[in-house]
Amino acid sequence: MTLSRRRFLQLTAASVPALAGLGRLGSPAWAQTPPGIVKPLPPEWFTILGTNAEMRWDTAAGLPYWTPNERFFVRNHTATPLIDPATYRLEVFGSGLRRAEGISLSLRDLKRLPSRTITAAIECAGNGRSFFGSQQATPVPGSQWKLGAVGVARWRGVQLRHVLERAGVTRRAVDVMPEGLDAVVGDSGHVRRPLPIGKALDDVLLAYEMNGRPLPPDHGAPLRVVVPGWVGIASIKWVGRIEVADHQLFSTWNTTQYRLTGPAYPADSPPLTDQAVKSAIELPFGAQLQARRRHEVTGRSWSGRAPIERVEVSIDGGGRFRRAELYGANLPNSWVRWRFPLTPRAPGPLELQVRATDRARRTQPATVPFNDAGYLFWAVVKHPVQVV
Ligand SMILES: Nc1nc2c(c(=O)[nH]1)N[C@H]1C(S)=C(S)[C@@H](COP(=O)(O)O)O[C@H]1N2
Numbered sequence: 001m002t003l004s005r006r007r008f009l010q011l012t013a014a015s016v017p018a019l020a021g022l023g024r025l026g027s028p029a030w031a032q033t034p035p036g037i038v039k040p041l042p043p044e045w046f047t048i049l050g051t052n053a054e055m056r057w058d059t060a061a062g063l064p065y066w067t068p069n070e071r072f073f074v075r076n077h078t079a080t081p082l083i084d085p086a087t088y089r090l091e092v093f094g095s096g097l098r099r100a101e102g103i104s105l106s107l108r109d110l111k112r113l114p115s116r117t118i119t120a121a122i123e124c125a126g127n128g129r130s131f132f133g134s135q136q137a138t139p140v141p142g143s144q145w146k147l148g149a150v151g152v153a154r155w156r157g158v159q160l161r162h163v164l165e166r167a168g169v170t171r172r173a174v175d176v177m178p179e180g181l182d183a184v185v186g187d188s189g190h191v192r193r194p195l196p197i198g199k200a201l202d203d204v205l206l207a208y209e210m211n212g213r214p215l216p217p218d219h220g221a222p223l224r225v226v227v228p229g230w231v232g233i234a235s236i237k238w239v240g241r242i243e244v245a246d247h248q249l250f251s252t253w254n255t256t257q258y259r260l261t262g263p264a265y266p267a268d269s270p271p272l273t274d275q276a277v278k279s280a281i282e283l284p285f286g287a288q289l290q291a292r293r294r295h296e297v298t299g300r301s302w303s304g305r306a307p308i309e310r311v312e313v314s315i316d317g318g319g320r321f322r323r324a325e326l327y328g329a330n331l332p333n334s335w336v337r338w339r340f341p342l343t344p345r346a347p348g349p350l351e352l353q354v355r356a357t358d359r360a361r362r363t364q365p366a367t368v369p370f371n372d373a374g375y376l377f378w379a380v381v382k383h384p385v386q387v388v
């Protein structure tokens, strides 16, 4: 039996509250993995950050457009719960329904509703946070993500709109708040965050499949919310309850967290919604490149607002930018892959900079204003390589 298999069985045997303490049970091999993530996290694919696992861009070259489930980053506030799909229920209730007591649906009920498949990225609002420190000299505490808190998948499920209609949503509905079945987070309660009714009725999916397979435990099994284009926290995993209210709803995750605060922002800046424009190069920082040989530098660029219009690369510290070639799919709320031929002349250090522009005419800036929590770092990232 492999370690990961043994670990899975152990997780299955554990009660949900016990999962948070799993790290203490650890044999040396498990000490490498954070408590409460079920899938194997080989170090060549992931960097462990607390309870989270970041995808490594430097080993991502050659991955297909859709991030394979086993390579997808994991961001857990506590730990992955294991939920029995046979007894699972989704409760939909609240003052925004014709009858406030609402409805309760099993997974079978949900699968009998019309299904839909979408491609969408999930990206943490804190993706890129470490660059506030390494690039702008204003470090921010919190998970020191590089650029790997993002992935793109095909999600199949039922549109939230259909479930809300079935529950008898009325025109008085204002906010819709999905809540996770994972452990409570301190005094903040279960992970939950309201969506305005307009977004909830637009393109939000309740997904039970990821890339053609049942949703894996770490990504929200048996059911997760997918909110295309928006910061990852909106896409509640392990959703068990959805409140539909005729008034605004609040939780830690739309009040004290996931808003831009700091000297550059007003005190009443709104909760974060759509994602910024970003780019990542599929090379290690400090990669060695042979001089006078032709290399193909590859990477991906993405935006939560519109598909990518163009990607440009500078090899002279941001002086002159030249177009990279976009190839393959370029879907909304997802990314596009690009390539750039590079034949470095002389040995020595070289700095690559990639800058994307989306069809909403947003171009990655050279720097971004500081915010206290280090959200939405979307400036051009300086990527050093060594020509040898
Ligand atoms: N119930 C629940 N939902 C959650 C979270 C969580 O901890 N609990 N983390 C959120 C955050 S901050 C992000 S970025 C995404 C990450 O999704 P993934 O782990 O499938 O990559 O899930 C979101 N949904």
Ligand SMILES: [Mo]
Pocket (backbone or CB within 6 Å): 075, 123, 124, 125, 126, 232, 233
């Ligand atoms: Mo996140």
